[in-house]
Amino acid sequence: MKEDFLHPVYDNGKLHVxxxxxxxxxxxxxxxxxxxxNELLTLKDGRVLTNIIGTCxxxxxxxxxxxxxxxxxxxxxxxxxxxxxxxxxxxxxDPDKLRRExxxxxxxxxxxFFRFHTxxxxxxxxxxELYAQICRDTPDVTFYIYTRALGLLxxxxxxxxxxxxxxxxxxxxxxSEWNGNLVAYKDKPFFKECNVFIYxxxxxxxxxxxxxxxxxxxxxxxxxxxxxxxMRKGSITAVYPH
Numbered sequence: 001m002k003e004d005f006l007h008p009v010y011d012n013g014k015l016h017v018x019x020x021x022x023x024x025x026x027x028x029x030x031x032x033x034x035x036x037x038n039e040l041l042t043l044k045d046g047r048v049l050t051n052i053i054g055t056c057x058x059x060x061x062x063x064x065x066x067x068x069x070x071x072x073x074x075x076x077x078x079x080x081x082x083x084x085x086x087x088x089x090x091x092x093x094d095p096d097k098l099r100r101e102x103x104x105x106x107x108x109x110x111x112x113f114f115r116f117h118t119x120x121x122x123x124x125x126x127x128x129e130l131y132a133q134i135c136r137d138t139p140d141v142t143f144y145i146y147t148r149a150l151g152l153l154x155x156x157x158x159x160x161x162x163x164x165x166x167x168x169x170x171x172x173x174x175x176s177e178w179n180g181n182l183v184a185y186k187d188k189p190f191f192k193e194c195n196v197f198i199y200x201x202x203x204x205x206x207x208x209x210x211x212x213x214x215x216x217x218x219x220x221x222x223x224x225x226x227x228x229x230x231m232r233k234g235s236i237t238a239v240y241p242h
Contacts, residue, residue, distance in 0.1 A: 006077065007050045009085040011093050017101040018083035020118070025212060027225025029113045032102065033080075034088040034120030036060075036069035041081065049077050052085040055120040059148050063178060069119035084119055092123075095130045103137045113231055114143045115224075122149040128156040135168035144172035144231050146197055150185050157190045167193070174230050174237075195230060198238040205238040217242040 009015075022028040035041065037054030038061070054060070064070065073081055090098045106114065116131055122145075135143050147153070153173065160166060167173070175182060175191060177198040185191050198205055203215060208229070211222040217240055229235050 005051045007082045015086050027223030031115040031118045033118045035084045036119045049081045050085045106138045116145040125156045135171040142170050146174040148176045196236045200238040210239040213242045
């Protein structure tokens with residue numbers, strides 16, 4: 001018996017990357033996203049959204065219940081799930097095409113900043129290297145990402161070292177702090193070159209907070225395009241629950 005999916009997608013060789021041109025939170029910053037979660041996305045009534053498993057793997061378990069990306073996919077599945085599923089398939093099956101089409105998008109549009117993953121997570125070292133290649137292809141664009149895949153980052157950095165290469169200067173990596181996950185890596189030299197983005201669940205961080213959300217969890221109307229803090233190296237930023 002064939003399972004029914006609301007938004008099934010299959011690799012027929014004719015898929016093309018889906019890039020968001022921006023939104024009310026980010027402003028006019030384009031982004032590329034994949035499916036969040038570590039399983040098939042399912043609504044409360046049992047309907048399965050798509051036939052593609054999400055990209056978050058083991059990192060998903062301790063934050064799944066509070067994940068804004070999973071919640072967003074379920075609430076707005078008609079507009080985003082198919083796009084995220086297509087991107088996930090391209091990333092896994094045809095990374096060269098994905099690289100080419102993101103480069104072409106940046107060349108044909110006025111792009112100064114580009115975000116990898118408003119949803120989804122890094123799955124492999126090869127994916128990080130792909131993103132680095134995209135950065136090298138388009139040196140005039142600043143690319144940035146938020147990630148909790150710390151082990152993958154270190155493996156990728158070791159790979160760069162063996163090849164005599166460095167992280168592209170236009171690739172800004174924001175390490176997502178969650179429940180002390182950065183403690184074990186605090187002495188890693190590479191991570192000192194990255195930004196830190198802290199989920200301030202208890203609202204007790206004394207440093208700079210993301211201006212997009214106030215302490216009550218309300219959106220302020222300030223966009224990423226206006227702030228750009230996470231797109232510059234050397235920043236530590238916290239965000240209130242929202």
